[in-house]
Amino acid sequence: MLSRENVVREALSALEAQRAANMMEEKRRRAEAAQKSPAVARLLERREQVFFSGMRGAFASPAKAKEVSQNMQQQIAQINAQLRAELMGCGLPETYLQPVYQCPLCRDTGYVGEPVHEQCVCLKRAVMNRLYQSEGLQGLERENFAAFREEIFPDTPIEGRKTSQRTFIRKCREFCEEYADSFAADAGQGVLLCGRSGLGKTFLMNCIAQRVLERGFSVVVISAYKLIETMRRYQFGDEGLEQVQDLLSCDLLCIDDLGSEPMLRGVTVSALYHIINERRNAGKAVVVTTNCDSDLLYEKYDDRIGARLTDPSRMKVIPFVGVDVRRFAAQKG
Ligand SMILES: [Zn+2]
Incomplete structure (x- = not known):
């Protein structure tokens, strides 16, 4: 039988590849939605600006960091609401631009739980199936x-x-x-x-x-x-x-x-x-x-x-x- 450590390592690197693929898919979806609707493109751009200026603001004046970040989150929530409406308006699901992953429990990281880090069921399954398929x-x-x-x-x-x-x-x-x-x-x-x-x-x-x-x-x-x-x-x-x-x-x-x-x-x-x-x-x-x-x-x-x-x-x-x-x-x- 294969060694369990090797199989866990293989399964984790498969998850890493999955996360890379998820990011590609997110990028592709953003491009697709922006092409379908100029309003979506503007909102995405706006969201990015808000995010970066919020980060800069928090760094510049640490005393106000909390206030700045709350303000930023409020603006982003508003933009997200507009985005969802726009997406549905052009025939896409409202969740289309949300993070993509195969396993909703661990978001394709293989681990769940705080503070105790545990293997996710998806990782356990992958390991078991690899072990016994051999x-x-x-x-x-x-x-x-x-x-x-x-x-x-x-x-x-x-x-x-x-x-x-x-x-x-x-x-x-x-x-x-x-x-x-x-x-x-x-x-x-x-x-x-x-x-x-x-x-x-x-x-x-x-x-x-x-x-x-x-x-x-x-x-x-x-x-x-x-x-x-x-x-x-x-x-x-x-x-x-x-x-x-x-x-x-x-x-x-x-x-x-x-x-x-x-x-x-x-x-x-x-x-x-x-x-x-x-x-x-x-x-x-x-x-x-x-x-x-x-x-x-x-x-x-x-x-x-x-x-x-x-x-x-x-x-x-x-x-x-x-x-x-x-x-x-x-x-x-
Ligand atoms: Zn999982």
């Missing part, structure tokens, strides 16, 4: 809704049913896309994709992760194997605290292939319970793929885990059915 998400640029091909699923009825596997997977895909599009950080609604391998579960989970990520949320995709490894290292060697915090705090946690991890005594079940329960209490969602059906989840882990992963008020359980598409594709040649 390994967990490699599949995502290939495995997304746009790349989803239903024609690799047989168009013949699923054994014992009327619907074909292709129709079935199309419905699953529709559900997953809608889920990802309406995902909200603290809604706590998750998905359990279960069934044998080769039915498209991991692909659809990656599609969800990719879409939620694109929408600006923090997403961690991790195999159950790796998750247990991380928790084990933390539990026995007090390293990996930050990774464990990421698993608990990211907006969406996607656990792949639950059931394939080693069943370590005193680790696997309690670690899994800890993650799932903490996230549930915090209203945070998990998406899980597993080869186990719900009965097996109860049996293999314990009732508390089984109940949380299949709780209909919080989890949509999708049992995948059909034949292994990798074999189907091979037969088709």
Whole structure:
């Protein structure tokens, strides 16, 4: 994994570039508005004059600085009111000449809070997504809704049913896309994709992760194997605290292939319970793929885990059915 310090540094320099881009955009907007309306141009010029003469005045007579600055602020407020009216008059939003930024919380500085300086959520998300994209998400640029091909699923009825596997997977895909599009950080609604391998579960989970990520949320995709490894290292060697915090705090946690991890005594079940329960209490969602059906989840882990992963008020359980598409594709040649 990349070092966290480097990733934070990268994210901060991306914010610096963003601030430079914001300033360019502000400049462009001023030019555009001034070109549309000579009155706007005059008001902008006037505002600048008031500002600089106010500054000079405050410097020249420090005793009167307070009075000068109040006077200046009053004049600027008046000019701003006229500016807003002018902007609307020429068909631009009244906020058009206000400072531009992507994140209203930190104004693209990455930090919030006075006097305690804290990382803004936007910085935390950027760091987390960079960290986990470096390994967990490699599949995502290939495995997304746009790349989803239903024609690799047989168009013949699923054994014992009327619907074909292709129709079935199309419905699953529709559900997953809608889920990802309406995902909200603290809604706590998750998905359990279960069934044998080769039915498209991991692909659809990656599609969800990719879409939620694109929408600006923090997403961690991790195999159950790796998750247990991380928790084990933390539990026995007090390293990996930050990774464990990421698993608990990211907006969406996607656990792949639950059931394939080693069943370590005193680790696997309690670690899994800890993650799932903490996230549930915090209203945070998990998406899980597993080869186990719900009965097996109860049996293999314990009732508390089984109940949380299949709780209909919080989890949509999708049992995948059909034949292994990798074999189907091979037969088709
Ligand atoms: Zn921010």
